[in-house]
Amino acid sequence: MAYALHETLEVHEIAAFKTVCMTKSKTMRALVSDPALKQILQEDVDSSTRQLEELSAILSKATQ
């Protein structure tokens, strides 16, 4: 099923934001010394990767 243009743009925006956040979490993880904070950052990297895959699935369907 095709998506409306405004939906595609919203998803695109969320995906761009999530990409930046994921990169930042990954970088910050190396600089943080507290183990609990490190753990949450790692969880964020993992879940963001999954969420980006979902978003990119929508985007690739939308551009078909």
Place this chain on the structure above:
Amino acid sequence: MTMKQATPIKMDDLDPINALNMPEMADMTFAMDFLLRAKEGVRNTAAALTETASPQARAVLRSQLRQGVALHQEITELMIRKKWFHPYELKEQYQLDQLSANKTVQIAQMKLFPDDTRRKGMFDRTPDEHIGGNKA
């Protein structure tokens, strides 16, 4: 006998005294940055959700919104536990904010890179040359 130094040792910004409590301060700053990003993510996703009509896109965004809210809660609880964030004691939060603001101003005034570290002129091309970026 007292020893007197003719010229006192000059401190530069790389002196270890400037790094006192720095790992804890840095962790607090990273956590605050992380919290702000989680908060912004929740707001962005919620706004996107209200612009979406297709059931599949809504389902994806709704589940991501839930995960975002959970992440925000996790970071908030950690920060309260670590005493990096005092939502109920405004006085303490104010003092903490003052401390980090002053420290930030100090860091901004430091001359951390005294030498010229530019790499401009060392490469014979720019990454956007093929689209004419070097002439823009």
